[in-house]
Amino acid sequence: MKRTSEESQSRLPDNSALKQQQLPAYRLQLTATGVLSGFFATGVFCLGVGIILILSAKSIKEIEIKYTKICGNCAKLREDATNFDKECTCSIPFYLSETMQGNVYMYYKLYGFYQNLYRYILSRSNSQLMGTDLKDVGTCAPFSKSHDGTPIAPCGAIANSIFNDTIILSYNLNSSIPIEVPMLRSGITWWTDKYVKFQNPRSKNLSIAFAGTTKPPSWAKPVYELDKEDPENNGFLNDDFIVWMRAAAFPTFKKLYRRLNRIQYFTEGLPAGNYSFNITYNFPVTRFRGEKSVVLSTLTWSGGSNLFLGLAYTVTGAVTWLAFFSMMAIHLMLKDRKMFFTQPAIKSSFKKKSRKQRMNSEVTNRAKDL
């Protein structure tokens, strides 16, 4: 035996806690107190949050008007692409029964427009939009170059399909001449989009900066004429353009269009009364059976008027509480039952070995060479 202990000296594993698998450790166990108190706390929290979210979602005022088909015969007109130069406008009246207090936001909402298609999302050039390299249109298929080979700026399918309806909200004050509700065009994009991701090429005059490129095929005006009055909103920095370029996740989405400017009669929000939308209908949606609408809505701390999150939290909280009560009942019923250990340990059979054998085995057992 001495010989083997000498031979195996060289192959002896280290007597460290790591190698002997005896690192100090915490044995995780699902104890009744831990699980039950966790479930109770989770249930209370989820129910509370759910109720708060439902209440805040209900306090939002929102009004949506779908205008795909009700705008005269504009829908039919736009189905034919050769009618692109014919203007089509309409006015849609509606009535606000309650004042919309606070900040009011105007969105356009599209149904059935898949901005999350794989080739659609790929079809853009971030280096071009950053202004560093206007001619880099490699990833923009199929809208990278025009017929004669000039690169398109901005290139790609996302840019080409920009939403180009104009929506103007007007208010009938004292049922006489309608006045246009003042709206802000700025502040509708993410800060990083406006100041980091999208930059115009450096030049004093934008039309010179964009020389050598051409406008996308579906656009009426080139990119440097999107907003001639405000140079901060022209070229790639145009807010509507930036908002459109941020591809939506689902086929039904709404994008911020304008914010209420709280001056004149609208310092408190939108007062109740008669309003109307004056729409210049340019964006064709009927060919792919989509729809478009305009949405006016207020906001709370939790964002838009979706009841889903509040309901989901309430349901989860209720289910957790139900589980808590049933688990507690089961645990209390089983607590009195004694844990009968039906399997005996083999320790007692050690005693039948002879004294000498036991002495040897216990000493070398402790060595634990393995």
Add this chain to the structure above:
Amino acid sequence: ANDVSMIKSAHIGVGISGQEGLQAVLASDYSFAQFRYLQRLLLVHGRWSYFRMCKFLGYFFYKNFAFTLVHFWFGFFCGFSAQTVYDQWFITLFNIVYTSLPVLAMGIFDQDVSDQNSMDYPQLYEPGQLNLLFNKRQFFICMAHGIYTSLALFFIPYGAFYNVAGEDGQHIADYQSFAVTMATSLVIVVSVQIALDTSYWTVINHVFIWGSIATYFSILFTMHSNGIFGIFPNQFPFVGNVRHSLTQKCIWLVILLTTVASVVPVVIVRFLKMNLCPTLSDQIRQRQKAQKKARPLRSRRPQTRRSSSRRSGYAFAHQEGYGELITSGKNMRAKNPPLTSGLEKTLYNSTSWIENFCKKTTDTVSCFSQDKTVKL
């Protein structure tokens, strides 16, 4: 020499290096010097290895089902155009960086019962023989769990993002925010799941699990920063996302709800299973925990490593002398308190060495009947 073919054809061949040469040792998977080491090899290391491997496999399948099936659900909403829900970088790094180390630590260090208890209760070896811990049924359970998690992971953010705008009215339901929300909730859900699965928490497990989550967030912040967008605008288009999305309260509420919805059913099922039909392993673990509470906490270092007795010398005598006293370890270990259940008393050799000495002869008869239930 005739043992070599036998060893080679076995699932696991064990050779004993001894006086008959080293041929068996060279052909075997495991070899050692004395036949009695086989007991520890099987009951402790073999059993732990099976247990760890099955847990590892189960978790790995679950994690990848949860990760991948989300794309199946998203297909219905993206025109079946195979658009990925996550950022390309996340897909690359998910299995390599964010979730590989915790499960590796679980596969190396996990123990369901201590080694001493594994030796004392060889019945624990049965699940390995009967293929209970990972078979077709367990695989389908993993798959179902992964499918359920992917449903929760996709549809809760989908419903939450359906018609909302952010706190300042701006776009929140865009593709990139959705990707970041899904990725963050996925990493948190699978990390919580591995935290529930790991039953033996060493320092390394802590470091790996919390470190993986921290790594995810730090890589996320790096990839969405302005600096790296400036250098590689086409490779890192997610600039500004983390700053915008993860500062919105409703996104964190979505992530929290997804985690709760994914984890609560698992905890319920495990708790009920442990209470209603506990396995032998569960029972032994509960006893271990109760014993640990009853035993006074001393510094266990010299005891657990047994460094002092490891390379102690051997003493031989013609008469018995005090050999019994020394080998029973009574003067080294604290005395275990007597337990109430009568059955358990016989299972513990906590009585003094004198009683051991006296019981030897009487116990040999009673132990024969118990011996028959032992399977090796």
